[in-house]
Structure formats: structure tokens, C-alpha cells
Amino acid sequence: MPDLKGSTVLVTGASRGIGAAVALHMGKLGANVAVNYAGSESAALEVAQTIRDGGGDAEVFQADITDSASCTALVGAVVERFGSLDVVVNNAGIARDGLLVRMSDEDWDAVIRTNLTGVFSITRAAGKVMMKARAGSIINISSVIGLVGNAGQSNYAAAKAGVIGFTKSVARELAPRGVRVNAVAPGFIETDMTAELPEKVREAARGQIALKSFGTPEDVASAVAFLASDDARYITGQTLAVDGGMTFV
Numbered sequence: 001m002p003d004l005k006g007s008t009v010l011v012t013g014a015s016r017g018i019g020a021a022v023a024l025h026m027g028k029l030g031a032n033v034a035v036n037y038a039g040s041e042s043a044a045l046e047v048a049q050t051i052r053d054g055g056g057d058a059e060v061f062q063a064d065i066t067d068s069a070s071c072t073a074l075v076g077a078v079v080e081r082f083g084s085l086d087v088v089v090n091n092a093g094i095a096r097d098g099l100l101v102r103m104s105d106e107d108w109d110a111v112i113r114t115n116l117t118g119v120f121s122i123t124r125a126a127g128k129v130m131m132k133a134r135a136g137s138i139i140n141i142s143s144v145i146g147l148v149g150n151a152g153q154s155n156y157a158a159a160k161a162g163v164i165g166f167t168k169s170v171a172r173e174l175a176p177r178g179v180r181v182n183a184v185a186p187g188f189i190e191t192d193m194t195a196e197l198p199e200k201v202r203e204a205a206r207g208q209i210a211l212k213s214f215g216t217p218e219d220v221a222s223a224v225a226f227l228a229s230d231d232a233r234y235i236t237g238q239t240l241a242v243d244g245g246m247t248f249v
């Protein structure tokens, strides 16, 4: 089990789905957890309470990651509350699917602003704190769609591929200061995001998965915890697919 005892971990979009599972797992591993959410306050409060019930420390922080000033304020508030910031998991994300020729400017912009610019804004603010501390680990949640693309998800694929390029560049920039930066690319994971998909699409996706089953948020959480911990101290700039064998070559 990776050891995160006493580390402060910020998870964006931790009210539901993968982010909630990451926050809960980090809490079990002994981390102090900053549970960020945008709109789902009661769900976020429940995540934080579950961590505290398990003997850990956690606090909720409302912030919309599409707003750059809110991202700076969020990082500042987490450092003020816990005294440090050791791990950031850039998880918050949305999908606004549609075929290219019918995609609105709004759907393009919303996905890029949330899934790519949001990652930039949080990482810039957290990077300053971590560079000063000469330690830290940042994990960006990309997607297999950023690796292989998908019809109807050009906005999402562009943002998630962008996250991978961003991860590699920032990993190079921050390595001399002792900060590691990696990405995780989940495949088909059972959350609210995928629950909306029609049964035909779900079955077609299952057919592409070597292990023939969908992943759980906990499957992603354990990969994230490994990358966050000192067990991965010699790993930076990587993208780890957690996809049941959907995309390997």
C-alpha cells in the first residue's frame, strides 16, 4: 500500500465519480484531503465526512476551476488550512459530445476551459508552492480518448491530448525542483459521465476492452495513489492507461 501519511492532497472535482474515489482512497492512506467541488456541495460534504469518520482529516473547498482567480484562491486556501500542499490530482472534467460539423462554439469552449485550461490554472498555482518546497507530485486525469480519439468527442479528445502534452512539458520544467508530474488515462469507468451513454455505445465499448469489463473509480484511485506516493519517486512525465487493455499496442 502506498504511504501518504501526513501528506496534503488536493483533488479537484472530488464530489462524485473518480474524484470522490481518489479522495476517499487518499484518506484511507493517511492523507489530509482537500475535497474540491463546483456545484455538488452535499456530495462533497459526505466525502469529507467519510474521510473524517475513518480517522483522517478532510475539508471541502468550493471552486469553479474554469475561473483562474478561483484556482489561485483554492490553492491558497488549502495551504492555509493544512499548512502544505504535497499532491494535486487534477480530476475535474466534463464532456459535451457532438459530431464536429454540429459542435457549437459553446460546447468546444466549455470542454477546453474545464478539461485543459482548468488543469493549467490549478497546476500553475500549485507548482509555485511545490517548487518552493522542492517536493510534490501532480497527477492529471487525461483519458484514453486523448490517446486514440473518438468520433463525437473532438473537443474532449483535444483537451485530453492537450493534458498529456502539458504533463510532459511541466514534468520537464519542475523535475529540477523535485516535483513529479504524471497523467492517468482511464478507459471506460462506471460513473455519472458514462451512465448517460446508450446501451449500444456501452456494449461497443466493452467489445474493445481486453478484460471485457468496465473499470471502477477505485481502479483509477489506486493508480493515482501509486503515482502520488514515494513508490513512484523515479517516475515523471508518464501517462498510465487504466483501461482494462483497451488501447495498448
Ligand code: NAP
Pocket: 012, 013, 014, 015, 016, 017, 018, 019, 036, 037, 038, 039, 040, 041, 063, 064, 065, 066, 091, 092, 093, 094, 114, 141, 142, 143, 144, 185, 186, 187, 188, 189, 190, 191, 192, 193, 194
Ligand atoms: P463525473 O462523475 O461527471 O464527475 C465530475 C466531477 O468534476 C464532479 O465532481 C464535478 O463537480 C467536477 N467538476 C466539473 N466541472 C467542474 C468545475 N468547473 N470546477 C470544479 N469541479 C468541476 O466525472 P468522472 O467520470 O468521475 O470523471 C472524472 C475525470 O475523469 C474527468 O476529467 C473525466 O474526463 C475523466 N475520465 C473519465 C472517464 C470515465 O469513463 N468516467 C474516462 C476517462 C477519463 P460538481 O458535481 O460539484 O459540479
